[in-house]
Amino acid sequence: MKIALIGNGIQANLGALYLRNRFGDKLHITRIGPADRGGLPVVGESIIEITTHFMEGHLGLATYFRDNHLPKYALTYYFKIDPDNPEDRTYSVHCNERAPDDLRTVPGWTSPMNQPPSWLLNREVFDRDLHRMVDDQPAIHQIIGLVKDVEIRPGGQHLLTVQGEDGTMQTVEADWVIDLTGRKQLLGRKLNLVVKPDGQRDCFWFRLKGFDRELLKNINALGPMPAGPGEEYHYERYYSTHHFMGRGFWIWNIPMKDVDGSDMMSIGFTSHPDYFEGNVKNIDDFLMYTDQSHRVVSDLVRSGTVDDTNMMKRYHYVVKQVYSPDRWAIVGDAAYAPDPLFSNGLAFGVIQWDQIGEMLMRDLEGRLDDQYVHTLSDALRIHRSHIRLILHLTSSKHATSWAKFVRNILSIWARKRSIAGRWKCWMIFVVFMNREQREDGFGMNIPGRFWKK
Numbered sequence: 001m002k003i004a005l006i007g008n009g010i011q012a013n014l015g016a017l018y019l020r021n022r023f024g025d026k027l028h029i030t031r032i033g034p035a036d037r038g039g040l041p042v043v044g045e046s047i048i049e050i051t052t053h054f055m056e057g058h059l060g061l062a063t064y065f066r067d068n069h070l071p072k073y074a075l076t077y078y079f080k081i082d083p084d085n086p087e088d089r090t091y092s093v094h095c096n097e098r099a100p101d102d103l104r105t106v107p108g109w110t111s112p113m114n115q116p117p118s119w120l121l122n123r124e125v126f127d128r129d130l131h132r133m134v135d136d137q138p139a140i141h142q143i144i145g146l147v148k149d150v151e152i153r154p155g156g157q158h159l160l161t162v163q164g165e166d167g168t169m170q171t172v173e174a175d176w177v178i179d180l181t182g183r184k185q186l187l188g189r190k191l192n193l194v195v196k197p198d199g200q201r202d203c204f205w206f207r208l209k210g211f212d213r214e215l216l217k218n219i220n221a222l223g224p225m226p227a228g229p230g231e232e233y234h235y236e237r238y239y240s241t242h243h244f245m246g247r248g249f250w251i252w253n254i255p256m257k258d259v260d261g262s263d264m265m266s267i268g269f270t271s272h273p274d275y276f277e278g279n280v281k282n283i284d285d286f287l288m289y290t291d292q293s294h295r296v297v298s299d300l301v302r303s304g305t306v307d308d309t310n311m312m313k314r315y316h317y318v319v320k321q322v323y324s325p326d327r328w329a330i331v332g333d334a335a336y337a338p339d340p341l342f343s344n345g346l347a348f349g350v351i352q353w354d355q356i357g358e359m360l361m362r363d364l365e366g367r368l369d370d371q372y373v374h375t376l377s378d379a380l381r382i383h384r385s386h387i388r389l390i391l392h393l394t395s396s397k398h399a400t401s402w403a404k405f406v407r408n409i410l411s412i413w414a415r416k417r418s419i420a421g422r423w424k425c426w427m428i429f430v431v432f433m434n435r436e437q438r439e440d441g442f443g444m445n446i447p448g449r450f451w452k453k
C-alpha cells in the first residue's frame with residue numbers, strides 16, 4: 001500500500017519513522033516536502049507524557065533524549081496573589097513535585113531525580129536529528145519539493161502534483177494521503193474544512209541565552225512544601241515548563257540545553273485579544289508588561305541575551321474533519337493550532353499517529369469500515385473541547401477567579417501532610433472547576449449524588 005506524507009516538519013518525520021517501524025515493507029512510504037523550513041520559526045519545546053510515551057515507546061528515543069535534552073518534571077503554574085501590585089512576588093504555585101511510582105526507568109539515567117516523566121526539547125537540535133534518523137532509513141522514499149495539488153479519488157489512488165526545487169513537475173500516486181503541511185493546510189483549505197473559532201490567540205516568543213537561572217527562584221512561593229519526613233525526593237523545579245498567569249495572557253518559560261550544553265530558555269507571551277488590549281510585538285513591549293505583572297520574569301530576561309524573536313497573530317484554528325473513508329488524513333498543525341497552555345500541540349499529533357496506525361492495519365487486512373474512520377475522526381471533538389477548556393481557563397474572568405480559588409485551596413493543600421487531606425482539597429477544586437465550566441456548558445457531568453456524600 002502506498003502512503004504519501006505531505007510535509008517535512010516534525011509530524012511528517014515522526015510519522016514516517018513510526019509507520020516504518022510498525023509496518024516495515026507492508027507500506028511504501030513517500031515523504032514529500034521542501035529540504036528545509038525556509039526560515040519559518042520552530043516552537044514546541046515542551047513535550048508532555050503522552051508525547052514522551054509515543055517517542056520512547058514507538059521510536060526508541062529514551063537514551064537519545066537522555067543524552068541531548070533536558071528532563072521535564074511536568075508543568076508549573078504561578079498565580080499571583082495580588083496581580084495589581086507590581087512589587088508583590090507572592091505566588092500560589094501549582095506543580096507536581098513528587099514522582100509517580102509507576103514511571104519507566106531510562107537506562108543510564110544518573111540524575112538524583114530518578115525517572116524524568118518527560119523532556120524539554122531544543123527543537124532545532126531535535127528536528128535536525130529527526131531528519132537524520134529518517135535519512136538513515138532508505139526504505140522511506142523522499143521527494144524534495146512542494147505538493148501543488150492533490151486529486152482526491154474516492155476510495156484511494158489519489159494523484160499528487162509535485163513541483164521539485166528546480167521547477168520540474170511530476171505526479172505521484174498514493175492509496176493514502178496524509179496532510180502534514182502545517183499552517184499551509186493543503187487539504188483543509190482545498191476541502192473547505194478550516195474553522196477560525198472565536199477566542200483567538202496572539203503570541204510573541206523568543207529564546208534567551210546567558211541568563212542567571214537562580215533568578216527564577218526569587219519569588220515568595222505558597223506551596224508545594226518541601227518533601228516531608230519519609231518522602232523520597234523532591235524535583236528541582238527549574239526543570240519544568242513554567243507558566244506565569246495574567247489577566248488575558250500567560251507567559252511560558254521553557255528551559256533548554258543549547259548545542260554546547262549551556263542554558264537556553266524559550267520564553268513566550270500568549271494573549272487573548274478579547275481580554276488583553278495590549279500588543280506585545282518586541283522585547284520592550286514584553287518587558288513593559290512583565291514589569292507590571294511578573295518582575296521575576298523581567299529580571300530573568302534582563303540578565304541574559306535575546307537570541308531571536310518571533311510572533312504570530314490570531315493563529316488559532318481547527319478543521320471540521322481529520323480522517324475520511326476516502327483514505328486521507330490531516331495531522332498536526334495542518335489540523336489545529338491551539339493555545340499551548342498544557343504543551344499539548346505535539347500530543348494531539350502523536351495520538352493521531354496511533355489512530356492512523358490502527359486504520360492502516362485494518363485496511364491492510366481488508367476490514368477497515370467507514371464507521372470506524374468516522375468514529376475516530378469525530379474524536380476530534382474531544383480535542384476541540386480540550387481546546388475550549390484552555391480558552392476558558394485563560395479568559396479574563398476565569399483566570400482571576402481561578403487564581404483566587406487556587407491560591408486559597410493550594411495554600412491549605414500545601415500545609416496538609418496526609419494524602420487524604422490533599423485529596424479533599426483536590427476534590428473541592430474539581431467541584432469548583434465543574435461549577436465554573438458548567439456555566440459555559442462543557443463541564444464534567446458528575447452526578448449530584450456524588451457531591452452530597
Ligand SMILES: Cc1cc2nc3c(=O)[nH]c(=O)nc-3n(C[C@H](O)[C@H](O)[C@H](O)COP(=O)(O)OP(=O)(O)OC[C@H]3O[C@@H](n4cnc5c(N)ncnc54)[C@H](O)[C@@H]3O)c2cc1C
Pocket residue numbers: 006007008009010011012032033034036037042043044045046047048145146147148180181182183184186203205268312315331332333334337340343344345346347
Ligand atoms: C506559540 C506556540 C507554542 C507551542 N508550544 C508547544 C509546546 O510547548 N509543546 C508542544 O507539544 N507543542 C507546542 N506547539 C505546537 C507545535 O509547535 C506544533 O504542533 C508543531 O511544531 C507542528 O508541527 P507540524 O509538523 O505539524 O507542522 P510544521 O512544523 O509547520 O511543518 C509543516 C511542513 O510542511 C511543509 N509544507 C508546507 N506546504 C507544503 C506543500 N505544499 N508541500 C509539501 N510540504 C509542504 C513545510 O515546509 C514544513 O516542512 C506550539 C505552537 C505554537 C504556535
